[in-house]
Amino acid sequence: MRILMIGPDAKAKGGMATVIANFKQHFNSENHDIRYLTTWKEGSLWTRMKATAMSILQIRLQIRRENIDIVHVHMAQDGSFFRKALLILQAKKECAVVLHIHASQFDVFYKKSHPWIQKYIRYILGKPDKVVVLSEEWARFYNELTEVPVSVIENAVEIPAINKYNPDARNIIMFGRIGERKGSYDVLEVAAAVGQKFPDVRFYLYGDGELEQVSIRLKEMRLENVILGGWVDATNKKAILEKAVLHILPSYHEGLPMAILETMAYGIPNLSTTVGGIPQAIQHTKNGILIEAGNTVKLEAEIIHFLADKTTRSQYSKAAFDTIKMRFSMKQYQQKWEKCYRNIEKSM
Secondary structure, three states: OEEEEEEEOOOOOOHHHHHHHHHHHHOOOOOOEEEEEEEEOOOOHHHHHHHHHHHHHHHHHHHHHOOOOEEEEEEOOOHHHHHHHHHHHHHHOOOEEEEEEOOOOHHHHHHHOOHHHHHHHHHHHOOOOEEEEOOHHHHHHHHOOOOOOEEEOOOOEOOOOOOOOOOOOOEEEEEOOEOOOOOHHHHHHHHHHHHHHOOOOEEEEEOOEOHHHHHHHHHHHOOOOEEEEEOOOHHHHHHHHOOEEEEEEOOOOOOOOHHHHHHHHOOOOEEEEOOOOHHHOOOEOOOEEEEOOOOHHHHHHHHHHHHHOHHHHHHHHHHHHHHHHHHOEHHHHHHHHHHHHHHHHHHO
């Protein structure tokens, strides 16, 4: 079967682009051939608008020219929804469609929308042949909005050959968009207390987003143990991972963050929150730590306890690495998607 995958440029920032990059690098099937159509690129407003407009103009022609059987659409909330909605309507005139939703705040987006927009959202969600989401929690949400079958396929990552985690490392890292949703300001609230007990430990926040606001807050709070590392590409990420003792992501809304899976694949324990699909990857006190979003008292206490106990760090690391190997490998991921494509083919 020929699949046309629609989404952002694989070199763009964000988890959705990382998923597409993984498809390009690792998906190798005798039965399914994947082609790609870019709908969004990093750059100026003109660059972004041009990519979207060209994808809308080209999609039906590409489907016909390349004899596409299934269009695989990657979608989030807000602008991503409206861009992909137009593409779904175009694609559905030609072939089957699977909608792959990565949104971390689609519930908020839906609830805050005007009733007419909510009706349009339900209309679009009723168009695909299959909806795929990242967790059972999200599946329950989308089942309330559409009668289209909803399945769960968790994200996956490449796994190093061996676990190189160093339990004596002193860097606490955080990957992802910097801002309130990811809990970045919660990290600032606890950094001083952690620094008093562990003056050699540093927090490194890697990503784009509210960099100016966070930088101002750092100066106001006189925090010298928190460093803004900027956006990190795949080339530089490996060196950062090898020096990390813990990855934290105290998010308020999530799907299933690639940052958590990527760091666990390197044997790095995670401290995160009980939102979205995160509890599907992190089992509290077994391979990592889970807290309620916004609980900075617990965030501080758990970080301090973790840093004080080398045995726990080593145990969590081994369990984290094993979790990814058993449940979130690229091989298993491909098998799940091949099964999804076959099921759609049978229903056509």
